[in-house]
Amino acid sequence: MKKLCTNAIIMFLFVVSAATSTTAAIPDVSAASQSAVVRAVKLVGPAVVNIDTTYTPKRTGTIFDLFPEFFGSPMPRQGQGSGWIYDGKNGYIVTNEHVIENADQIIVTLPNKQQYEGKVVGADRLSDIAVIKIDGTNLPSLKLADGDKPEIGSWAIAVGNPFGLQNTVTVGVVSAMGRTIETSDGRRIEDCIQTDAAINPGNSGGPLCDINGNVIGMNAAIRAEGQGLGFAIPASTIRTIVPQLIKNGRVIRPWVGFAYADMTPRLARRLGIDYVEGVIIQVYRGSCAEQAQLRTGDIIIEAAGKPIKSSEDLEAVVKPLGVGDKLRITVWRSGRQYKVVLTLCEMPPEY
Missing domain, CATH: 2.30.42.10 (PDZ domain)
Structure with a gap:
């Protein structure tokens, strides 16, 4: 019995020693990844903007419109979303079409709190992409990632202004590619990136970036029925649509x-x-x-x-x-x- 206990103690010490040795050999990957994410956010943050919209509904054509002194005029509605600077030299900003849809006024706020009035250059409902222009020049801008598709499992960094909070960042991975989503307003958007990075309503229009700070997609929608599912319009689609909107004001399909x-x-x-x-x-x-x-x-x-x-x-x-x-x-x-x-x-x- 004594011999058995001695052998057990020796075996225990051997396992502990091996485990300690193995642990010591593993590099601190989490710290390196965290540092890379922080660097990416610092690169991306200055080019992410807040977009505030005002929209006054048109009269409905009902009997109430005949008596505005009693029923009043339609009240303006406020909207909010995100965007990112695509061309800092010329003041072009990319966002979702649904963020600026029907807007009578668009106010763009930069991270430094400077505000500009935005004008719609072009908008495309099918892809849910819009381009607006501000008078600012020599602004920090973001670069589209090279290649058509990011690798599944690679880092995905969502930056935006949910609920009007400046530069809110969530981090996840690219979960899948080629997803087709249907949004709450009936849009059907194809070839989307699926990510588990949290994408809140105010994040719409903000960039989804890789670990190098390059844009792999644009935050587009969330799935209300399931947590942990976010979607983004891929950089390949943005690369095709945005130049057409800038040149023609519309997409020729x-x-x-x-x-x-x-x-x-x-x-x-x-x-x-x-x-x-x-x-x-x-x-x-x-x-x-x-x-x-x-x-x-x-x-x-x-x-x-x-x-x-x-x-x-x-x-x-x-x-x-x-x-x-x-x-x-x-x-x-x-x-x-x-x-x-x-x-x-x-x-x-x-x-």
């Missing part, structure tokens, strides 16, 4: 002129037609699709020489094209194949 859905056996039965693998379309009146002699009920089975078996196949073919480009399409109609050439047009604002 190519349009095929039809709505579409995957053809399935169940859908074929409902429509009373034979099942053919492809994408069934609904043609909009007066569109380029109608001009190309496409018809509602046509099933696209080939485009640009590639078989079309799903909506994703069609979108992959159309995505690289621009306004005025031609797309050769093969459709199945009434038991026969037809070939058409579709010239893509500009997407109307109502779509």
Whole structure:
């Protein structure tokens, strides 16, 4: 029994010694990471702004509008969000479109408390991106991160002004890429970054940055039904949309002129037609699709020489094209194949 106890003590001392040795060999990663985050925040902070908006609702056209002396005029509404300086030389600031939507007045406050009146240069509802301009020059600005997509698991630093608090910072990681989100006001934003960095309502429009202080995305939305889920518009989208807004005041998108859905056996039965693998379309009146002699009920089975078996196949073919480009399409109609050439047009604002 005594020998057993002695052996146990020796074994215990060996384990403790090994554990101590192992612990001592591990570098202090947390301190290094913390220092890197602090450096990134110091780089980003001076270029993050607060955006205050005022919006006066239009009269509703009801009987109450006939008696303003009794019912009064619509009361102005206040809004708040974040933004970041995209071009400090020319005073261009990027934010979410929903932050400045319908605003009658925009006030931009820099971290040094200096205020400017902002003017909308361009706004795009589909991507939820807007550009505003202030008279300031030689302002600190942020750089978009190189590459199209950050790595999953890499640092994500969200900076903004939730509830009007200057430069509030939350830190997390990039959890996933390519997410499609639907916001509370009905927007459907594609190809978003998912992060566990806390994104509060006032953070909308603020930058989501990497450990080097470069912008990997723009804070866009939170999921009310689940904590720990935040989303950001990726830098690749910002890189495409913002120059168009600055140049044209709007985004010029190519349009095929039809709505579409995957053809399935169940859908074929409902429509009373034979099942053919492809994408069934609904043609909009007066569109380029109608001009190309496409018809509602046509099933696209080939485009640009590639078989079309799903909506994703069609979108992959159309995505690289621009306004005025031609797309050769093969459709199945009434038991026969037809070939058409579709010239893509500009997407109307109502779509």
